[in-house]
Amino acid sequence: ETGVTQTPRHLVMGMTNKKSLKCEQHLGHNAMYWYKQSAKKPLELMFVYNFKEQTENNSVPSRFSPECPNSSHLFLHLHTLQPEDSALYLCASSQDMVSGANVLTFGAGSRLTVL
């Protein structure tokens, strides 16, 4: 295991459902990230939190709502999603955003299917 745990690993939801993805890291890192990975597309950075403060919202639709209650936990709340939101959602963490090299540790991902 990498020290970054994502749950659930698989999620199937309808367009009217509300669900949440959870990420937890045990590495003592201060920065956490959500990435979206769709087939044949580059990894898309969605949100970044550095010391619990959101520092990046990469023009993500409001149907995705992040929450970072502390440096160890990151959530992605999902509501009224579209089928094109089906993807692998990857959580990552790093020491922080500015100290030297920013090496990311990723979780195994949450595979989301929107029906």
Place this chain on the structure above:
Amino acid sequence: SQQGEEDPQALSIQEGENATMNCSYKTSINNLQWYRQNSGRGLVHLILIRSNEREKHSGRLRVTLDTSKKSSSLLITASRAADTASYFCAGANTGFQKLVFGTGTRLLVSP
């Protein structure tokens, strides 16, 4: 803007052969990193090369960086079937270091 773009998109080789993947990026970087992803899993960091370095080695991995051409290459020597995965490069912008990834190179190593 996309900071890492890998080439080729797919590469198929036999065990024991070397695999070379290339990466191009658009803007100035502080460092460039290579990651590996097994199917349906998260990415795993392989190696980092700083903008003032030209070459770096780690085990069977060799990375080069040419900042004048805004390009990098990853060489895996004596490949193994277990090296089958997708490989991504990511440039870290100067200042607030945000990693931006490309679409990856899918490497298939056949026994």
